[in-house]
Structures are given as structure tokens and as C-alpha cells.
Amino acid sequence: MKIAMLVIPLLLILVIWVVYSYNSLIRLNISADEAFAQIEVQLKRRADLIPNLVETVKGYATHEKSTLDAVISARAKATSATGITDVAAADGQLTTALRGLLAVAESYPDLKASANFLSLQEELSTTENKVAFARQFYNDTVRSLNQAVKTFPSSLFVGMAKVSARAFYEVENPADRNVPNVKF
Amino acid sequence: MTASSLNFRKLQDSNRRKTFGLLAGMGALVWLVVFAAMTYLGKSTTLIVPVAVGFALISVWGSYYFSDSLVMTMTGAKIIEREDHPDLFNLIEEVCIASGLRLPKVAIVNDPAPNAFATGRNPDHAVIAFTTRILEIMDRDELQGVIAHEMSHVANRDTLVSAVAATTAGAIAILSDMMTRMMIFGGMSDRDDRDNNQNPFAIVISLLVLILAPIAALLLKSAISRKRESLADATAVAFTRNPAGLRRALEALAADTTVVRQRSNAVAHIWIESPLDGKSVSKLFSTHPPLEERIAILRNMESNPL
Numbered sequence: 001m002k003i004a005m006l007v008i009p010l011l012l013i014l015v016i017w018v019v020y021s022y023n024s025l026i027r028l029n030i031s032a033d034e035a036f037a038q039i040e041v042q043l044k045r046r047a048d049l050i051p052n053l054v055e056t057v058k059g060y061a062t063h064e065k066s067t068l069d070a071v072i073s074a075r076a077k078a079t080s081a082t083g084i085t086d087v088a089a090a091d092g093q094l095t096t097a098l099r100g101l102l103a104v105a106e107s108y109p110d111l112k113a114s115a116n117f118l119s120l121q122e123e124l125s126t127t128e129n130k131v132a133f134a135r136q137f138y139n140d141t142v143r144s145l146n147q148a149v150k151t152f153p154s155s156l157f158v159g160m161a162k163v164s165a166r167a168f169y170e171v172e173n174p175a176d177r178n179v180p181n182v183k184f
Numbered sequence: 185m186t187a188s189s190l191n192f193r194k195l196q197d198s199n200r201r202k203t204f205g206l207l208a209g210m211g212a213l214v215w216l217v218v219f220a221a222m223t224y225l226g227k228s229t230t231l232i233v234p235v236a237v238g239f240a241l242i243s244v245w246g247s248y249y250f251s252d253s254l255v256m257t258m259t260g261a262k263i264i265e266r267e268d269h270p271d272l273f274n275l276i277e278e279v280c281i282a283s284g285l286r287l288p289k290v291a292i293v294n295d296p297a298p299n300a301f302a303t304g305r306n307p308d309h310a311v312i313a314f315t316t317r318i319l320e321i322m323d324r325d326e327l328q329g330v331i332a333h334e335m336s337h338v339a340n341r342d343t344l345v346s347a348v349a350a351t352t353a354g355a356i357a358i359l360s361d362m363m364t365r366m367m368i369f370g371g372m373s374d375r376d377d378r379d380n381n382q383n384p385f386a387i388v389i390s391l392l393v394l395i396l397a398p399i400a401a402l403l404l405k406s407a408i409s410r411k412r413e414s415l416a417d418a419t420a421v422a423f424t425r426n427p428a429g430l431r432r433a434l435e436a437l438a439a440d441t442t443v444v445r446q447r448s449n450a451v452a453h454i455w456i457e458s459p460l461d462g463k464s465v466s467k468l469f470s471t472h473p474p475l476e477e478r479i480a481i482l483r484n485m486e487s488n489p490l
Contacts, residue, residue, distance in 0.1 A: 031284075141284075
């Protein structure tokens with residue numbers, strides 16, 4: 001009788017702990033899925049904005065064919081990419097191409113003044129921010145997930161919960177890679 | 185913690201720990217008051233404790249549960265839709281994605297002072313409100329910082345934290361008030377109840393505790409509120425990773441001397457810039473840390489990325 005009084009609560013605590021650890025792993029895994037879906041939603045939004053932007057810029061900046069082509073081809077790559085590494089790489093290229101386009105727009109005062117371009121610019125900056133925040137949120141979630149997967153005691157339940165560590169969403173940014181080496 | 189090691193993660197941890205310590209301090213204070221009451225007036229007073237806590241619970245938890253509609257009425261905030269202010273909604277959606285929170289209701293307060301607040305009992309009932317003036321004077325990054333600060337209050341459940349703080353402070357105030365009345369008017373009837381060999385020194389200490397407890401509770405409540413503001417600043421940086429935006433926003437608030445028209449004490453603590461602290465007697469009673477201090481911490485974070 002006395003032993004039962006000691007063992008039953010201990011068993012109960014053990015069960016609660018197992019359930020909690022298992023559930024938190026599952027929850028983190030679902031959050032990571034949702035976070036990745038959010039990146040895709042925002043990338044889709046951005047891709048949808050581009051044709052309109054390209055048309056608007058074309059009307060004013062007639063001599064910027066190469067910049068426009070870069071955006072169009074980067075968009076095509078981004079919309080067809082699958083798998084986290086490809087999506088991230090294409091996303092990085094499109095971000096750079098769009099930055100180039102907006103920089104070019106700076107030298108066309110008529111374009112900058114047009115109402116259509118102004119509203120597109122706001123749409124584009126909010127979408128760029130949303131893409132960036134979605135990436136950040138995904139990476140933060142993956143960070144917690146990977147931490148739980150790799151550290152004891154939550155690592156004990158990895159097999160049972162069928163979750164595994166995930167890759168970070170790393171944008172290959174050519175602009176960052178070409179940082180000039182400063183030599184003294 | 186040295187100033188050079190400040191980053192938002194450490195700041196969040198330290199502010200959370202301090203809130204926990206302060207709430208524990210509140211609990212200890214309640215215990216102390218109950219103990220003092222029993223020492224001074226005898227065991228029959230134990231009945232008063234649940235009554236006082238009950239009163240405090242009823243008065244505070246009603247306003248907690250209906251905080252969204254109540255605060256909106258008290259501040260005159262009006263709910264707006266996406267069409268009314270698409271650029272503001274763009275910014276709020278950005279912060280929602282960064283924080284993983286769902287889109288709150290958005291409201292506007294028609295007021296010539298720049299300010300903003302968040303309320304609602306949980307993230308599903310959250311409302312964030314902006315005065316008309318703050319939307320006029322702030323640029324994109326500054327407004328994003330303000331929104332991130334307000335969404336941090338939602339994420340950190342600060343309506344709940346302040347409700348807990350207000351309940352305990354309220355219970356202590358009621359208890360100590362009832363006790364002092366009993367000492368003055370009902371002292372005679374309780375005489376027999378009191379231990380005859382009671383130490384007079386203990387009685388004097390108990391009396392002091394009863395008198396000073398409400399002030400101590402108020403100080404603790406203000407300290408909790410200040411810690412939650414600092415935490416919201418740190419969490420805002422965790423969301424946007426852009427301390428400069430919020431820092432410039434706070435500088436703009438500091439530069440502006442107009443104060444929101446609703447100067448009710450009851451809702452003073454919810455604004456991003458307190459409408460009362462300017463005339464506060466002392467820093468100890470103010471609900472917000474001084475703006476200069478908040479600006480300095482954010483400036484420090486700018487030079488310490490991650």
C-alpha cells in the first residue's frame with residue numbers, strides 16, 4: 001500500500017513528462033512547417049507583384065532592358081524552384097534583381113512621380129519586409145526545433161515523434177559574397 | 185550585466201526574471217499582511233482574507249476579461265479596417281509575420297498627441313490602437329518599431345500580468361483598509377480573541393506592516409509595469425531586429441510635449457509613452473522607465489547586433 005502511494009505519483013509524473021516532451025517536439029515541427037508555408041505565401045505575393053512592376057517601369061525607363069530581363073528571369077526561376085535550398089537561392093537572386101530595378105528607377109523622375117509606381121513601391125517594400133520576417137521567423141523556429149532535437153532529454157523522443165533537425169533558410173546573396181576586401 | 189553585453193535576448197531574459205521576482209515579492213507581501221493581521225487582531229481575522237481577495241478578484245478580473253472593449257471606450261478608440269489605412273495594415277502584417285502572432289484588431293484614437301497602446305485579454309482578443317497624430321509624424325521604420333512594441337505586449341501577455349499585479353495590490357489595499365478600520369472601531373470586540381501573552385513589539389511591527397503594505401504594493405505594481413515596458417522594447421527588437429526604428433520613434437515621442445487628452449489614471453499604464461509620468465512625484469511610482477533610459481538601451485543594442 002505504502003509503496004503504491006509512492007510509485008503511482010512518480011509514474012504519473014513520468015507519463016506527464018513524456019507526453020509533454022513528445023508534444024513539444026511535435027508542436028515545434030508543425031510550427032516549422034507553418035513558418036515555411038508563410039515564406040512561400042510571401043514569395044508568391046512578391047512574384048505576383050512583379051509583372052505589374054515591370055510593365056510600369058517599362059513605360060518610363062526604356063533603356064533598362066537588361067535590368068528588366070534580370071528581374072523577369074529571376075522571377076521565372078523563383079516560381080519554378082522547389083526544395084528549401086533552391087527556393088532560398090532563387091529568392092536571394094530575385095531580391096538582388098529587384099534592388100537593382102529600384103535603384104535604376106531612381107534616375108527616372110517621371111517614373112518616381114507616377115502614382116502607379118508609388119503604390120507599387122509601398123507594396124514592394126512591405127512584401128520585401130514580409131519575406132524577410134518570414135525567413136527570420138522560420139529560422140528562429142528551426143533554431144528551437146534543432147535545439148530540442150539535439151539536446152537531452154528532449155532528444156530521447158526524436159525517434160518516437162518522427163521529427164528531425166532541419167536546414168536553415170539561407171539566402172545566397174551575391175551582393176554579400178562580393179564584399180570588397182579592404183587591404184591596408 | 186555590463187552595458188556592453190546588452191542584446192535583446194539577454195534583455196528579455198533579465199526582464200522576465202525580474203517580473204517573476206517582483207510578482208513573488210507581491211505574494212510575499214500578501215503573506216506578510218495576512219500574518220500581521222493575525223498577529224494584531226487575532227485568528228478571527230482569517231475570514232477577512234478570502235473576502236478581500238474575492239473583492240479584488242471581482243473588481244480587477246472583470247476589467248481584465250473585457251479589457252478590449254473597456255479600454256476602447258475609455259480612450260475613445262475606433263476600430264478601423266484595412267481599407268481605411270492600408271499602409272498601416274501592411275506594417276502590422278509585417279510585424280505579425282515576424283512574431284508569429286495573428287492579426288489584431290486595429291483602432292484609431294483621434295488625438296493631437298502621438299501615442300499608441302495594446303490591450304485585450306489574450307492574443308485572440310488583442311487590439312492595438314494609434315493616435316491620429318502618431319500616424320502623421322512617424323516614418324515607416326519608426327511606426328514599425330511602435331507596432332512591434334505594442335505587439336510585444338500582446339505576445340508577452342502584459343494585460344494578464346498587469347491584471348495579476350492589480351489584483352494583488354488591490355487585495356492588499358482592501359485588507360489593510362479593513363484592518364485599520366477594525367483597529368479604530370472594532371478593537372474592543374476582538375480583545376478577548378488576542379493572545380494575552382502577545383509580544384508588544386510584534387504588535388507594533390504588525391501595525392506598521394498594515395499601514396505601509398498598500399504603499400509597498402503600489403511600488404511593486406509600478407516596478408512590474410516598468411519591467412514589462414522594458415521587456416516590450418527588447419521583444420520589439422527581437423521581432424524587427426531593428427533597434428534604430430523604435431529608438432527614433434521614442435526620440436520623436438520625447439521631442440513632442442503634447443499629452444493625450446484622456447488622462448485617466450486607470451489606463452495610463454497602457455500607452456507607449458505614459459501620459460502621467462511627466463508630473464509623477466518620483467520615478468518609483470511611474471509606470472514607465474524614463475524615455476531617455478529606454479532610448480539609451482536601444483542605442484546600445486544598435487551597436488551590439490545579436
